[in-house]
Amino acid sequence: MTEFKNVFAVAPMIDWTDRHCRYFHRQISRQALLYTEMVVADAIIHGPRERLLGHDAAEHPLALQLGGSDPVKLAEAVRIAESYGYDEINLNVGCPSDRVQSGTFGACLMLTPETVAGCIAAMKAVSTAPVTVKCRIGVDEQEPEEALPALITRVLDAGADAIWIHARKAWLKGLSPKENREIPPLDYEIVYRMKQRWPDVFIGINGGIRTLDEAASHLAHVDGVMLGRAAYQNAAVLADVDHRFFGAPAPEPDWPALCERMMAYAERHIAGGGRLQHVARHMVGLFTGLPGARRYRQILSTDAAKSGAGPEVLAAAFAAVDFTGAEQEAVSA
Incomplete structure (x- = not known):
C-alpha cells in the first residue's frame, strides 16, 4: 500500500483468499487492495515458503496478513517475506477461531495490547513495507470504548502505519467463527469516533458491508473500506470498484x-x-x-x-x- 487514502480492499479470508482467488479478483479490479489468507509466522519459518508466500506479479497491490504473538518469530517471518515484495504487512488481531486462540494470537491479543505493540515494533524494525493492524472493537466482556483506543494508542506508539477495524466484538467462547461474523452487533459509529480521535491516522472499516453504495457511505467517515464475503460470493461487484473509488473510466465488463x-x-x-x-x-x-x-x-x-x-x-x-x-x-x- 503506497497511499493510505480512500482504500478499497478485499478482506483476508482463511481458505478463500488464496493466490488463485486473488488472481481472479485482480482480473476484475485492477486497483483494489488484496489480502492473503492469514499465514502463521511459524509456518513461514518452518514450512513451504513458496507455497505460503508465492504469488503472481499481477496480484499487486497485495498485503500479507500474518498471525502470531511472538515478536521474534513475527520479525523473522517478515524478513523471509521481504523478498516476495508485498505492499503491506498486516498483523491479525481479530480472528476468533479455536485454532487461533490455541496459539494465543488473533482476537485474543486484544486482551494484551502491550503484546501487540511489541509485535508491531519488531515487525517495523525489519520491514520496508508498511505494517498495519486488523482488529475487532473488543472481545468478550471488554468495553470497546476503553479497549479499542487503548489498543490503537499502543500500536501507533509502536509504529503501526494503519488500523483496520472489524466493527464487531469477538466472543472467544460460545460462538463459532461464522457466528462471530454475524451475531455480535455491528458498531460502525465507534470506528468513526476512532477516526475523529486520530484524524491523521489511516483508519479503515470492515464488517457486514454488502454493497459498493454502503462502502462509499463509510468513506465519508473513514479512510478505507474492506469487503469480505460480499466480494467473494459475488465477485462481479468488484467490476465497478476502479470507477467508483479510483476514478477509472466507467467499466464495460468484458x-x-x-x-x-x-x-x-x-x-x-x-x-x-x-x-x-x-x-x-x-x-x-x-x-x-x-x-x-x-x-x-x-x-x-x-x-x-x-x-x-x-x-x-x-x-x-x-x-x-x-x-x-x-x-x-x-x-x-
Whole structure:
C-alpha cells in the first residue's frame, strides 16, 4: 500500500483468499487492495515458503496478513517475506477461531495490547513495507470504548502505519467463527469516533458491508473500506470498484476476455501439477443473479472437480451465461 487514502480492499479470508482467488479478483479490479489468507509466522519459518508466500506479479497491490504473538518469530517471518515484495504487512488481531486462540494470537491479543505493540515494533524494525493492524472493537466482556483506543494508542506508539477495524466484538467462547461474523452487533459509529480521535491516522472499516453504495457511505467517515464475503460470493461487484473509488473510466465488463485470461491461468496451474478445481472454486459466485448463472455454477461445481478437468470447463461455464439478456434486464429495470 503506497497511499493510505480512500482504500478499497478485499478482506483476508482463511481458505478463500488464496493466490488463485486473488488472481481472479485482480482480473476484475485492477486497483483494489488484496489480502492473503492469514499465514502463521511459524509456518513461514518452518514450512513451504513458496507455497505460503508465492504469488503472481499481477496480484499487486497485495498485503500479507500474518498471525502470531511472538515478536521474534513475527520479525523473522517478515524478513523471509521481504523478498516476495508485498505492499503491506498486516498483523491479525481479530480472528476468533479455536485454532487461533490455541496459539494465543488473533482476537485474543486484544486482551494484551502491550503484546501487540511489541509485535508491531519488531515487525517495523525489519520491514520496508508498511505494517498495519486488523482488529475487532473488543472481545468478550471488554468495553470497546476503553479497549479499542487503548489498543490503537499502543500500536501507533509502536509504529503501526494503519488500523483496520472489524466493527464487531469477538466472543472467544460460545460462538463459532461464522457466528462471530454475524451475531455480535455491528458498531460502525465507534470506528468513526476512532477516526475523529486520530484524524491523521489511516483508519479503515470492515464488517457486514454488502454493497459498493454502503462502502462509499463509510468513506465519508473513514479512510478505507474492506469487503469480505460480499466480494467473494459475488465477485462481479468488484467490476465497478476502479470507477467508483479510483476514478477509472466507467467499466464495460468484458466477460469473454476474463474467461480467456482465467483459462490461460488455469492452464499454467495445471501444467505445474495443479488441478482446475483449485482455480474454479473461487469463480462459482461470479454471475449470481444473472441469466444462466445456475448452469454456470453447476458446471464449475461438478465438471471442474473431475479428474483431468481442463480449462475448457471454464469456457463451457461462461457459455451458459446470457450476457445479452443480463444487459437487457439491467436497462429495463
